[in-house]
Amino acid sequence: MxxxxxxxxxxxxxxxxxxxxxxxxxxxxxxxxxxxxxxxxxxxxxxxxxxxxxxxxxxxxxxxxxxxxxxxxxxxxxxxxxxxxxxxxxxxxxxxxxxxxxxxxxxxxxxxxxxxxxxxxxxxxxxxxxxxxxxxxxxxxxxxxxxxxxxxxxxxxxxxxxxxxxxxxxxxxxxxxxxxxxxxxxxxxxxxxxxxxxxxxxxxxxxxxxSPKVAEMEKILENTYRNINIGLANEMAIICHKMGINVWEVIEAAKTKPYGFQAFYPGPGLGGHCIPLDPYYLSWKAKEFNYHTKLIESSGIINDSMPEYVVERSSKILNKFKKPLNGSKILILGVAYKQDIDDYRESPALKVIENFEKEGCIVDYYDPYVKTYKYKGKSKESIKELDKEALQNVDLIVITTSHTKIDYEFIQANSMFIFDTKNVMKNIKVRDNIELL
Missing domain, CATH: 3.40.50.720 (NAD(P)-binding Rossmann-like Domain)
Structure with missing residues (x-):
């Protein structure tokens, strides 16, 4: 046979x-x-x-x-x-x-x-x-x-x-x-x-x-490895901000080492079907063997908390302009979970929007790939285009996806303030209205 x-x-x-x-x-x-x-x-x-x-x-x-x-x-x-x-x-x-x-x-x-x-x-x-x-x-x-x-x-x-x-x-x-x-x-x-x-x-x-078990565990290892290292990058971003250090510059410097270091980057959280989810499969199965996956669950807690951290940082930015979160107009740039795709499964941007709205913010988003999305039974549509009126009519722009189709120089020139969680504006020379994660 x-x-x-x-x-x-x-x-x-x-x-x-x-x-x-x-x-x-x-x-x-x-x-x-x-x-x-x-x-x-x-x-x-x-x-x-x-x-x-x-x-x-x-x-x-x-x-x-x-x-x-x-x-x-x-x-x-x-x-x-x-x-x-x-x-x-x-x-x-x-x-x-x-x-x-x-x-x-x-x-x-x-x-x-x-x-x-x-x-x-x-x-x-x-x-x-x-x-x-x-x-x-x-x-x-x-x-x-x-x-x-x-x-x-x-x-x-x-x-x-x-x-x-x-x-x-x-x-x-x-x-x-x-x-x-x-x-x-x-x-x-x-x-x-x-x-x-x-x-x-x-x-x-x-x-x-x-065996199938080896192949199943191999896939879990792949994505748990990434989950943990992104969790480390996110925690480093929080610590660096408190110390007044640019975490993105730190990572670029660390990348010069030819061995023993692989670059992972911070952001507003984890998205996609695999990386945010797979470690939980292992944690769940490990309990059957009376083992608690401490490191894996710790990284999950850090990554899951990033959307709230983004809103917290945004609140402090708005406070500089004597604006409370409640009633502020926020424009989110990008709801896809990664750049230049239309997939928004588990996208942290959706949680960022949800947290802003819980605080009473008026939130719109723009994504050239995701014209509309559904999240927790609710639908939301992207604004049609990023023109001067759309940019100048908001109190804060928060970049949550690093799409390459967006003219970031135009955004910088026509926005009051920008919170860049992806370092996508790193090449913009005038940076007085930009804050990094």
Missing amino acids: KDTLLKKIHDKKAIVAVIGIGYVGLPLAVEKAKAGYRTIGFDVQESKVKMVNQGHNYIGDVVDSELEDLVKKGLLSATNDYSIVKETDFIAICVPTPLDEYQQPDISYVKNSATDISKHLKKGSVVVLESTTYPGTTEELLLPILEEGSGLKCGQDFFLAFSPERVDPGNLIYKTKNTPKVVGGVDKDSTEIAAAMYRNVLKCDVFEVS
Whole structure:
């Protein structure tokens, strides 16, 4: 059975299903289709299904013309019918793994997907979980659901592995196709089969590990490493401000060391689907082993507190002009969680806006990529353009995303005061109305 599936993969005869066609799933589906595999994307959102089938793109990292061409050639299609699984040989699960309101892992999307897949799973297929999750999910959650629901035996009738997604929206160098892949199967055959598919599709190294748990923990380590180091940078920013030291200059100086230091930068908080969330998955799982993740949770507290710190600093800036927070007009520049993308998942800017509004501020925002957003059941629209009137009609401008499409010299020349939390105005020569984080 293994050899038959490997031959299908080698000959591009394997049919691929990608469950969840969002920021992770759609780029993966496109790459598999580009490699010559007939690929079917599944999503519960009818709007995404319709857009894919019409050849219309909704993800920044996907090239519109490539998507349209793949659909026309019949290599890529989408559906919301799980019965397509019975036609497929390779099933990649790319569904969300958010936190609930108590900062506990919400793996309901993975659980529900596995349950639905199990009803149609056929002999001789391989299932690969790509969604970031806690160590043990593949073997402790996914495996029993797939076996019980299908009546098949893993290792004999089907194969199972974990391969963490490494999507970085907006990255101009590393995309799905050229970012190295880590693969860990429940057995050697599962690892070999999953790795064979990725090697046939991607132009990158495929690193095989001994188990799904290793691959799951590897992804958690990646993002916890970044979370902790950004927490350090944020704490340094707070300390440096109290001491009257420019933290951005400190970091630039530290970067000159050719070993032992990697630069991380402070900001208004952490955003995106992975870095703010993944450490909580590890902390939650560690409690099962009677261990409290002190360092990880400390960095989380620091990063989570940054939106409040931004408002606190803004209050002190406004006090210089004898203006209280209550009633002040604030303009936020950028609500996307990183520069030059339209993704605002977990964006700290949304929390900054929320905290300003709690203090009675009148808040508008401008983002050339995010025309409107929804947060905690409320919608907000970006102002249309950054003209003189928009800039001169506010008491304070707070920069929370370093978009490159914005004319920062124009902003400096026409604004009363600017609080730059991203150091995006570092090259502006006249700085008398600019304060850095």
